[in-house]
Amino acid sequence: MARTSSSTKKAAKLANKGKGKKVRFQGGTIFPLAVAATLILGLALIVYSRQTLPSADESPPTINDHWHAAYGFYLCDTWYQLEGDLEERDANGQFTNTNFVRTGIHSHNDGVIHWHPYNSRGVGKNAVLDVFLDTYEVQLEDGKITFPPQNALGGQEVWEEGETQCDGEDAEVSVKAWDSFTDTDGGTRYIANMDQIRVANDGMVFAIYFTTDDAPQVMPPWAADLPQLGAIDSGQILPDDLLQGTSSVVPTDSGVSDDTETGSTDGSDG
Template identity: 30%
Template sequence: MARSAAAKKVAKAASAGGSGRSFRPRRDILFPAAMLLVVLLGVVLILVARNERSSNAPAGPPRLGDHWHSLYAIYDCDDFILDLYPNDVDDQSGIHTHGDGLIHIHPFHTGVTGQFATVGAFMREIEFELTDSRIELPDGTILDESGEGCASPDPDSDDPDVAEPGAELRIMRWETLQAEKALAFTEDLRDVRFLDDGQIFVFAFVHPSIENADVPRPDDAFLRAYLNLPPEDQPLIDGSTEEGPVLDDGSDSEPVEGDLPATSGPAETSEPAEG
C-alpha cells in the first residue's frame, strides 16, 4: 500500500509539471507600456514646440545669412553731425557699425531678424539712447525737442527776425538708392525697420514747420561704392579694426570730414502709412 501511494504522488506531480500552468512565470507588461507612453509623449511635445517656434519665428527679411548695408546720418537743425560712432563693445546682434557711417546688418540670431531688425536694435548695439523725442549720443551729447539752433519765424509776430525755437525728431528712410522720396516717421521710432540692402536713414531734428521735402538727403556716394565691392574686399564683420572699405585701388580709406555725410539737395518725402 505504501508503494502504491508513493507512485500516485509521483504521477500527480509529473502531471502538474507537464501542464505548465502552475510554474510558468507571468510577464509583467506594465513597465514597458509606461516607458513607451513616456517616449510617445516626449515626441508629441517636441513636435508641438517646433510648430510653436515656427509660428513665432520672425517673418520676412533680413534672415540669418543675409548681409546688408545702409547709410545713416544725424541731421541737427541745419547741418549734419559728422562724428561717426563705432561699436565700443563686442557686437552682440549683428546690426552695428564700424564707425564708417554705415549700418552693417547681418543678424547673428533670430532676435534681430524679420520684424525685429529695427532701428531700436541698432541703437541698443551702439549704445545710443533713442526715444520719440530725444537722442543721447555715446559722448553725452543730447539732442531733444528744446531745439537749440532750430528756429523758424514766429507766425504771430510781424518781425521776421523773431524766431520761434523748438524741434521734433523724425526718421527719414529712403527705401532704395534710387528713391527720390523718403518716408518720414515721428512715432514709435525704435520700431522702424530695416527692409532691404542699400537703404538710407536720417535721424533729423528739425523745426516742426519744416516740410519733410526740405530735410536733405545725405551724399550716398560712399554707400554706392561700398555696395559695388566684392564681399572679400569689405570690412570684416567681427573683430575688425577697419573703419572704411577697401576701395578699388586696394588702399584703405577712412571717411573724413566732408565726405560723409554731405548734402545732396532736398528730396520730396511722404508720411508713412505704417511704422
C-alpha cells in the same frame, strides 16, 4: 491666594515644557518648502526671460544675409555719423564689445549699417532701426535723441523738442526712410515709433533729423556711395577717392522736399 499660586505653577510648567522645541509652521514643512520653490522658480524665469532670444518670423533678413544701409544724423545743420566699428578683438581673437556680440549689427565709421545678424535679435520682424542704435547706446524716442558721451556731437548728449534749439529756433525729431539709395523721391517721413522702422531690404537709407520746420530733409550725402562703402566690409580694397566726404562730420547738403509723412511704422514703405 492658593488659586494664584496654582495658576503660576501651571504657567511655569507649560513654559518649561516648551523649552528647546522648534517652532513649526502650521501644516508642517509643506508651506516653507512651497515658498522656497516659488522663489527659485521666479528667479529662474527672470534669468530665462533675459537670456532667451526673441522669436522672429521667416522673413528677411536672415542670419545668412549681409545687408548694407546708409544712415546719418542731421542735427540742426550738421551731418553726423556714429564713431566706432565695435569689432575690437583681444589677444585670442575674441570680440571684446558685448554690444556688438549681442547682435552683430554695426558700422565702420562710414555712415553705413552693416546688417549681418548673429541671431534672431536682428532677423525678420525683429530687424528694426533700434537694434542698430542700441548697439551704439543711442536712444531714439518720440521727440528726443540721446547719445552716449563718446558719441555726443560737440559734447551735447540730449537733443530734445522744447528744450534744444537750432540757432534759437524750435526743432523736432523725425526720421526718413528710403527703400533704396537710388530713390529720387523725398522718402517716407516718421514722427512716432521711429525706433521701430523696419530694415526690410538691402540698400535702404535712414536719416534721423533734429531740425527746424524749414530745414532740408534729404538723404545723407554719402548714401550714393553705399555699394562702394559696403564693399569695404567684404574685404575689397577701394581707391581713396571713393572715401572722400565720409568723415564723422560732413558739410550741409540740400535737396528734394518731403514726399510722404507718417506717425507709425505700418505699411510697406520700410
